[in-house]
Amino acid sequence: MTKHDTLKRYFIFLVGIFITDFGISFVTKAGLGTSPISSIPYALSFGFQPTIGMFTLYMSAVLIIIQLLLLKKDFPKQYYLQIPASIAFSWFMDLTMNLLTFLTPSAYWEKLISLLIGCMLLAIGVNTQMMADVVLLPGEAFVKAISMTLHTDFGKTKVAIDTLFTVIAGLIGLVLFHKITGIGEGTLIAALLVGTIVRFLKSKFIVIENFFFASDCCTKDSVIVR
Incomplete structure (x- = not known):
């Protein structure tokens, strides 16, 4: 892989993270509950600074430390x-979250629209991260x-x-x-719908990936995020 391809992958990965966070924020702003991985931080943010x-x-720091304790010498350097x-x-x-400060849906249908937009963005963000294929986020690396x-x-x-995570948040x-x-x-809804949309969009993103990384033959390490 050339330096140019590497930089391109990391840039796409950052774009994927940003889209994923936008999705989580839309889901959170809907006021119907957030995604499982964000449920504990969201619950704590209600009462602390x-x-x-x-x-x-x-x-994330706690999850990385647990990975180090579990894997020890088998902890891949790339995981840092x-x-x-x-x-x-x-x-x-x-x-x-700050960019969506204006978003305060009150009617239930408005909340559902915000939730569905968030799920779509989450799925796009997940596929974008998978396409970049550079590193797992702590939630997925912890599960692995x-x-x-x-x-x-x-x-x-x-x-x-x-x-x-959901039970602990509760x-x-x-x-x-x-x-x-x-x-x-x-x-x-997010847990069930995002995975479905991710699978639906996967074939479309393969076409995009082939366009961006036609000359790149690196081995894939699947990322599964909500």
Whole structure:
């Protein structure tokens, strides 16, 4: 892979992160619950000073540390790229939330539209990251580390981890604020719909990928994000 191709891939990866964060922000602004990976930071942001982006960065750091403890010497050097990727992801999270300050849907149909826009953007962002194929974000790398350690199926492990994050977010709301915060029907809709849209768009993105990286023959490492 040439230096030009490498830089192009990292640029596309950053674009993918930005689109993903825009999607999460639209879903969050809908007020029907956020995505499973963002549910814990979102729940904590209701009662503490750090923003959802900062809490996302703290959570990413914890997930990276757990990966190091689980994989030890098998922790790939490339996985250290999760650190700058996490910083970008968290910063874009706060940026996109601020850009959507004006978005305050009140009617349920308005909330559903915001949710659906967010799901579409999330799916586009996921496919863009997959196309770049440079690094896994901590949420997915964490699931992969658990799957490798326990010798379990990645997809089933992901569902279990997403469920765990959602339950923890619910418990945080109940214990700290005496109500469920950060999760709702939108969390379930996003979890089911984003994956469907990702699969639908996958073939379209293969065409785009072939256009951008026709001369690149690197091996793929699948990324699965909500």
